[in-house]
Amino acid sequence: xxxxxxSSRYLVKRTGEKVFLECVQDMDHENMFWYRQxxxxxxxxxxxxxxxxxxxxxxxxxxxxxxxxxxxxxxxxLESASTNQTSMYLCASSFFQGGTxxxxxxxxxxxxxx
Amino acid sequence: AQTVTQSQPEMxxxxxxxxxxxxxxxxxxxxxxxxxxxxxxxxxxxxxxRQEAYKQQNATENRFSVNFQKAAKSFSLKISDSQLGDxxxxxxxxxxxxxYGNKLxxxxxxxxxxxx
Numbered sequence: 001x002x003x004x005x006x007s008s009r010y011l012v013k014r015t016g017e018k019v020f021l022e023c024v025q026d027m028d029h030e031n032m033f034w035y036r037q038x039x040x041x042x043x044x045x046x047x048x049x050x051x052x053x054x055x056x057x058x059x060x061x062x063x064x065x066x067x068x069x070x071x072x073x074x075x076x077x078l079e080s081a082s083t084n085q086t087s088m089y090l091c092a093s094s095f096f097q098g099g100t101x102x103x104x105x106x107x108x109x110x111x112x113x114x
Numbered sequence: 115a116q117t118v119t120q121s122q123p124e125m126x127x128x129x130x131x132x133x134x135x136x137x138x139x140x141x142x143x144x145x146x147x148x149x150x151x152x153x154x155x156x157x158x159x160x161x162x163x164r165q166e167a168y169k170q171q172n173a174t175e176n177r178f179s180v181n182f183q184k185a186a187k188s189f190s191l192k193i194s195d196s197q198l199g200d201x202x203x204x205x206x207x208x209x210x211x212x213x214y215g216n217k218l219x220x221x222x223x224x225x226x227x228x229x230x
Contacts, residue, residue, distance in 0.1 A: 042205060042220040094216055101216035105159040
């Protein structure tokens with residue numbers, strides 16, 4: 001079974017703090033993704049990475065950065081957390097198999113910024 | 115840019131009955147993939163079913179089937195013999211076959227409630 005784990009299920013941080021969200025996958029997948037999930041908006045892509053040290057901006061990268069130093073780990077960084085970054089954050093990984101890609105999701109981190 | 119629209123924020127179905135969740139999308143591409151994902155309460159999101167745009171035959175997975183209408187850009191999910199475990203948020207998603215990186219574009223989601 002593919003396992004995608006995220007460092008915390010729930011996190012409460014203060015405005016202005018630097019926040020790290022960690023994601024680890026155990027299947028040697030090349031591609032990894034960070035989404036945020038908000039009611040009425042679905043999932044929106046923040047950043048993705050298709051290889052170690054490679055990253056690409058998604059649809060809403062403002063206020064976020066990422067790091068991928070090892071293939072299995074993809075970190076999302078909020079340099080200075082703000083209340084509008086209160087959300088559910090989902091990590092996913094994928095690889096090419098059977099003619100297509102399939103994304104596997106982590107359990108999510110519910111971040112509250114006060 | 116591609117967009118995915120789910121016009122039903124919430125749906126309800128009686129146990130053992132059939133329910134259909136709607137999804138429409140907008141794209142100028144001819145080659146793409148469509149997905150339905152299920153997110154149970156407080157649990158991980160999982161893939162329910164996948165449809166390749168070049169295939170005319172509708173995908174089926176046990177009690178789950180889709181009605182893919184390419185010309186109408188419509189991709190609905192039918193759940194037959196609904197079970198309590200089907201209660202979840204369902205997301206429709208689109209992936210281009212042309213772009214590198216297999217990014218997904220998601221709809222807003224539909225909450226499905228199953229009544230016993």
